[in-house]
Amino acid sequence: MRGQTSEQSADEAGQHADSRAIANATGAVGAVRTASETVDEQLAAIDGLAGAQADEIGTVVTEVSELSATIEEVAASSEQVAQRSENAADRAADGRAAAADAMAVVESVQETSEELAAEIRRLNDRIDTIENALAGIDDIAEQTNMLALNASIEAARAGNGGGADGFAVVADEIKSLAAESQAQADTIESALADVQAAADETVAQLEATTEQIATGTDHVADAMDEFDAVAETVERTADDVQSVSVATDDLADSSETIAAQSEQVADRAGDIEDSIADIRTARTEQTAMLREVEDALSTADRGPTTTQSVPTGIDAIDDRCGGLVEGGQSVLESDGAALDDVVGQLVVAALADGRAVSLTPTPTLDRDTLAAAFEGSDDSLDGAIREDRLFVLDAFDTWGRGSNVFDLQSRSLGEVNRETDRKRDAPLLIVGNIAGEIAVLGEQQARAARYENDGSVFEESDTVLNVIDGERVGDSFGAFYVGAADQVFSVESERGDRRLTVVDSPGITGEPSTRLGSPRATDR
Known part of the structure; x- marks a missing residue:
């Protein structure tokens, strides 16, 4: 049977929903601001491209004028001939x-x-x-x-x-x-x-x-x-x-110059089109976020209340925040630093707390790497999968086939989430990988899937942790998740060491970073 980690009254459940709505609204507003800044930067880039294009067009006009003069010279020479x-x-x-x-x-x-x-x-x-x-x-x-x-x-x-x-x-x-x-x-x-x-x-x-x-x-x-x-x-x-031959050579040179300039103009036009497409995407993102703000603010009339936490097995998080906010949405982001061992600790800790886990691994988090995270615990990777406590959503085709291992290349995310919800018998920790969702669905559908998953399949007690690799996910799309998150954790690497910072969490903001150390040998 499904159950909660603790009993809540109807009032507490309502307060929790309001807290989540206000948190979502606040995060969405921040994401809108980030997206607007991105739009401004892209508009500035468009201005620069337009200026460069204007200069190149001026060069093309000059070349065309010289070409016309050369053609007239060729014509005059031809008449004399x-x-x-x-x-x-x-x-x-x-x-x-x-x-x-x-x-x-x-x-x-x-x-x-x-x-x-x-x-x-x-x-x-x-x-x-x-x-x-x-x-x-x-x-x-x-x-x-x-x-x-x-x-x-x-x-x-x-x-x-x-x-x-x-x-x-x-x-x-x-x-x-x-x-x-x-x-x-x-x-x-x-x-x-x-x-x-x-x-x-x-x-x-x-x-x-x-x-x-x-x-x-x-x-x-x-x-x-x-x-x-x-x-x-x-x-x-x-x-x-x-003379006609020389003039023809000049004409050919001018034509080559015009061709090169035309190619540059075409490239600039392509860059402008790409920037415009990015602007349209950002504006669409803003519209969706503003809709979320409107919906959230229309239902929020009470402040946040204390909620249950999901342990992570990471002292830098558990000691400062008590873990992940249960029923909330959190983000773990990195600048390209290795996260496989960190994700492995999160999975093992959630399973040990009696929860089920839906995991979308990173490209390097394969069976052997995750199995190493279970060493020293009373559980095992194969046992968790076999007992319907761990569900793997394979976006990069690195896990092969097996029970409760879903190939996202052949099955839709919605279908997999529904099967996971049907099989699990405990509150769920959903560890998403944004780069994997983008690789499978594309940005637009990945964004739509995010909205679809909120409240349409999972329960309010289910917790979401989105892993964002800054090298694979753009700033604008990353801000989409960061802005709506209840908690944000950042891992940065410097000279082989990694440090974790609690960027934002209820009651804690801008906490000093904590050293995580070098990644384990199995973290590839």
């Missing part, structure tokens, strides 16, 4: 026309040269005729010489008295030879006239050829000039292309 390419094409067309003219002149020169060659051949023929005529003149001259010799002989023979007939014959022959010589001379003269005419024609044709050659030379020179202009245009085009 296009214009010069057109000029090169025109010059090339002019060069081709000049080359065609030069080709026509050369062909004309070739035709004239062929005609000149034919004329020269005809001249050679006439020269041959002259040579033949000259040969005939030579023959006549020889014959004339012979006649003259004969005439001399005949004259000598005739003497002074006669021989006239002989001389007459000689004279006739000489006359005939003279006539023949005259005819040959006329032939030579005519041939020479023809030669002269041919020579004149040749000279005229040579002069025409010279003029045509000169014209052809001019055309060729013009063609060379045009092709030189084309070459110069091509060189300038190459220079322009190089």
Whole structure:
């Protein structure tokens, strides 16, 4: 049967409920203040991010302006390249026309040269005729010489008295030879006239050829000039292309800078979104807490009264506070200091006091570590689990399977709490691990589960101790539990030693810290 550790009257139970409500209200107000401070810090961070984003956007604008100027430069260079390419094409067309003219002149020169060659051949023929005529003149001259010799002989023979007939014959022959010589001379003269005419024609044709050659030379020179202009245009085009290449490189650099700046802007925007999400979470948390304050204050009209305590087995707590407030909510927080041995002492002490325990272990609190806490006591880990006095809610999958070991990866927290409540037969100490609940449920559902567990499953005599590891739980979410707690205990480590401070407890606030010593070897 379920029972209380002591009998309470209806009035005492009402006073206890009012005390709890006022304590919850006071803690919730403190949590609201902490959450508001967190919101202010996040808003300040947003202002800083917004300022940085504005500066980066200004840099982006500058880069975009430089990019626009570079693009305009590329466009202008491109127009110049296009214009010069057109000029090169025109010059090339002019060069081709000049080359065609030069080709026509050369062909004309070739035709004239062929005609000149034919004329020269005809001249050679006439020269041959002259040579033949000259040969005939030579023959006549020889014959004339012979006649003259004969005439001399005949004259000598005739003497002074006669021989006239002989001389007459000689004279006739000489006359005939003279006539023949005259005819040959006329032939030579005519041939020479023809030669002269041919020579004149040749000279005229040579002069025409010279003029045509000169014209052809001019055309060729013009063609060379045009092709030189084309070459110069091509060189300038190459220079322009190089300028375009350099401008393109600058454009690429600017684009890379813009891309990097854009990434930074995107990162800043992501940071801002994260901060806004945190703000929304904090505001939601404030709303829930304020609702709790309103509900608590609406029912609280009496001050706190003395309640029963749950022993912890830790002198620093039991000697100063008498233990945990029964039916209350307490917080054990650390800055990352080891707590496994401390939690083990709490579990063993509660079981020894006749209570049942619902435990959500830390990631390092496994079977062996908790079993070591039972050494020197009359109880055992296996016995407590087997007798429905200890229930383990395994959030980090370090306990394996077994009776009264619940895997929170496969079963809901509400379902496990209901089964625990059904099996237990004594007031319950609920040792929660906030990091484990967040790991399984997420912050929002973990917060909702906290409200659901208050009064919906467990009884008013059941005691809650939430373990908060500052390295795994954020300040805002930790303040959510600390603000609503009846008691707050803090464990800090320094140079291997741990000290426990009673931060807040009924009748005790800001108590000096007490040395706990180094964690046990089994506390991993």
